[in-house]
Amino acid sequence: MGMIGRPHGVRGLVRVASYTADPAALAEYGPLDDEAGGRYRLAWRGPGIAAVALWQDGAWVEIRDRDHAARLTHRRLYLDRAALPPPGADEFYLADLIGLEAILPEGVRGRVRAVHDYGAGASLEIERPEGAALLVPFTRAAVPEIDIEAGRVVVIPPLEQEAPPQEARA
Numbered sequence: 001m002g003m004i005g006r007p008h009g010v011r012g013l014v015r016v017a018s019y020t021a022d023p024a025a026l027a028e029y030g031p032l033d034d035e036a037g038g039r040y041r042l043a044w045r046g047p048g049i050a051a052v053a054l055w056q057d058g059a060w061v062e063i064r065d066r067d068h069a070a071r072l073t074h075r076r077l078y079l080d081r082a083a084l085p086p087p088g089a090d091e092f093y094l095a096d097l098i099g100l101e102a103i104l105p106e107g108v109r110g111r112v113r114a115v116h117d118y119g120a121g122a123s124l125e126i127e128r129p130e131g132a133a134l135l136v137p138f139t140r141a142a143v144p145e146i147d148i149e150a151g152r153v154v155v156i157p158p159l160e161q162e163a164p165p166q167e168a169r170a
Contacts, residue, residue: 012063032077
């Protein structure tokens with residue numbers, strides 16, 4: 001759902017990258033968890049800047065210094081799926097694509113291993129029965145059909161262009 005970034009100032013505030021449709025909604029979902037089972041509560045102090053509280057020994061403890069905030073850098077924040085609103089008609093969460101069968105050209109069947117989004121748009125990592133994994137942009141041209149109920153996506157990888165031959169050096 002989001003990731004804690006570097007500290008902001010000296011009083012424990014952090015930068016937060018929100019992966020929700022409305023970035024401000026991240027704090028409204030309630031407590032968020034990390035991979036190690038830690039529980040966090042965010043309170044926005046400005047665009048992308050939040051105060052963080054940790055659940056410790058049955059109480060919320062606010063982070064109030066830069067050193068403690070720095071130790072949270074790159075902490076991924078997760079939310080239980082049941083807390084999310086159901087997707088609308090013809091909508092889905094990107095996480096719903098993971099594990100779907102990927103039907104490639106010539107009938108080759110693979111599986112969606114992961115969905116990546118580094119800021120320039122999402123891409124699907126397709127595990128193939130033979131060969132290296134395939135990374136395709138998550139566009140209508142490359143993924144023209146998505147059927148969550150049937151558990152499959154149709155994938156048409158973009159044509160790879162051959163690199164021009166390199167001239168020999170003397």
